[in-house]
Amino acid sequence: MTILAKHSAYRHAYDTLLEHGVDPLNVRFDSVLSPTEGMLDGRRTILLGTNNYLGLTFDHDCIEKAVDATRSQGTGTTGSRVANGTYDGHMKLEEALATFYGRDHAMVFSTGYQANLGVLSTLVGRGDHLMLDADSHASIYDGSRLGGAEVIRFRHNSPDDLYKRLRRLEGAPGDRLIVVEGIYSMLGDTSPLKEIAAVKRETGAYLLVDEAHSLGVLGETGRGLAEAAGVEADVDFIVGTFSKSLGSVGGFCVSDSPDFDIMRIVCRPYMFTASLPPGVVASTLEALVKLQAEPELRVNLMRNARRLYDGLVALGFETGPEANPIVAVAMPNQEVAVVFWKMLLESGLYLNLALPPATPTNVRLLRTSVSAAHTVAQIDTALAIFADVGRRLGFLTSDRRRAGGAV
Amino acid sequence: MRQDHQLALVDSGGGPRSLRADISAIFEQVLGHPVQISDNTDIVEDLGMDSLGVMNFVMAIEDFYDISIPLDRIAQIETVGDLIHAVEDLRSGTPA
Numbered sequence: 001m002t003i004l005a006k007h008s009a010y011r012h013a014y015d016t017l018l019e020h021g022v023d024p025l026n027v028r029f030d031s032v033l034s035p036t037e038g039m040l041d042g043r044r045t046i047l048l049g050t051n052n053y054l055g056l057t058f059d060h061d062c063i064e065k066a067v068d069a070t071r072s073q074g075t076g077t078t079g080s081r082v083a084n085g086t087y088d089g090h091m092k093l094e095e096a097l098a099t100f101y102g103r104d105h106a107m108v109f110s111t112g113y114q115a116n117l118g119v120l121s122t123l124v125g126r127g128d129h130l131m132l133d134a135d136s137h138a139s140i141y142d143g144s145r146l147g148g149a150e151v152i153r154f155r156h157n158s159p160d161d162l163y164k165r166l167r168r169l170e171g172a173p174g175d176r177l178i179v180v181e182g183i184y185s186m187l188g189d190t191s192p193l194k195e196i197a198a199v200k201r202e203t204g205a206y207l208l209v210d211e212a213h214s215l216g217v218l219g220e221t222g223r224g225l226a227e228a229a230g231v232e233a234d235v236d237f238i239v240g241t242f243s244k245s246l247g248s249v250g251g252f253c254v255s256d257s258p259d260f261d262i263m264r265i266v267c268r269p270y271m272f273t274a275s276l277p278p279g280v281v282a283s284t285l286e287a288l289v290k291l292q293a294e295p296e297l298r299v300n301l302m303r304n305a306r307r308l309y310d311g312l313v314a315l316g317f318e319t320g321p322e323a324n325p326i327v328a329v330a331m332p333n334q335e336v337a338v339v340f341w342k343m344l345l346e347s348g349l350y351l352n353l354a355l356p357p358a359t360p361t362n363v364r365l366l367r368t369s370v371s372a373a374h375t376v377a378q379i380d381t382a383l384a385i386f387a388d389v390g391r392r393l394g395f396l397t398s399d400r401r402r403a404g405g406a407v
Numbered sequence: 408m409r410q411d412h413q414l415a416l417v418d419s420g421g422g423p424r425s426l427r428a429d430i431s432a433i434f435e436q437v438l439g440h441p442v443q444i445s446d447n448t449d450i451v452e453d454l455g456m457d458s459l460g461v462m463n464f465v466m467a468i469e470d471f472y473d474i475s476i477p478l479d480r481i482a483q484i485e486t487v488g489d490l491i492h493a494v495e496d497l498r499s500g501t502p503a
Contacts, residue, residue: 151477
């Protein structure tokens, strides 16, 4: 018995994965060639699961800005924002984010995870009520525990269930904060934000939207689901990340709350960690410029998403409900999911194998995310690989039908 | 919902005993087969529920009694007896 023996159930589950001769939780890229290609076991592999929505990780200008900032300001700040870790770039990035969203305030965190941890634990505390969509990301659940508010889950994407639960709180003291996501990270479905906003207005709650997967993806100017749904005025706080469409790492929160800046001296996940390195800040700032200056990136992204989604549906795969840049394919069980994933990898296609408890309602998923940088030919190659592996496993509906009693 | 709430109030007039009968019926509905439960029945170990099953079950209980059981409260519930206490507390308005 060791101190870690308490996690033996997870060890067992992990070992059954390894029996297939693969380790989906420890994929090692020999090198990454571009936003859409890498080398895996000496094979040129299409990357179809990296959340690199706008494909900006290799953008020439972003790299140049990062290199310049690193040369002139060093590799790291070695300090917190409230000590020696605030440089001109951090302030400029916050100003740029506030301007982009048309908000009075913005605050930058060192990761998206910490942004949720910090914002949720500071906005609500003991005596307040936090209303979470049941399919919320781990960072939202973790943040909900840090602040001491009463946490109530409502059924995924159900404004009715949310309303019912807020009504049950009638008369109870304390603030109410509703938390939803723009695009949910596993199935790629969006929140019914118009209806959620109506519930918010009627019940006097505050509303926070995590646009991690929808920044640069949804909305006329890329501001996310709140913009696409036309309810930005109802959203009190937007949280997001730099590690997807902006191609770096870090998180942020924007708001019009007049006393927002108090967060800077009470929000512990903001205060007690080193600030982002100058190079990361510089590339993120440039990526935010590109996101606004090059709307064709979003056009290409949605074209690729639609092509992949429609192609998979046409092949007979069971996908999520909406054609967004996250396209998930449901697998009937873990065995098939792991073997399917392994065969895709051996055929030169990388995507995410998503298994419970990381997935909603215990589904097993092959989770893809497309990029504006994918060519149509790459999407078609990915579809051809899916079709080939599906056929070899006798998995596609038509094959199963044909196979009849032989299975 | 309001109707369920009234019904539950009338049903459980006899105290924890009928609350247990309600909960037993909801278990059977969620699991799809009859169950024998007592206050000491462990919801995960004895009834073989996984985390999704527990969540569906909790949501059904919440709908039936028109309550919301906060997450930290759910985490403390291991046995049917714990669950009955939580439902009683929440229905009588005792803070979590």
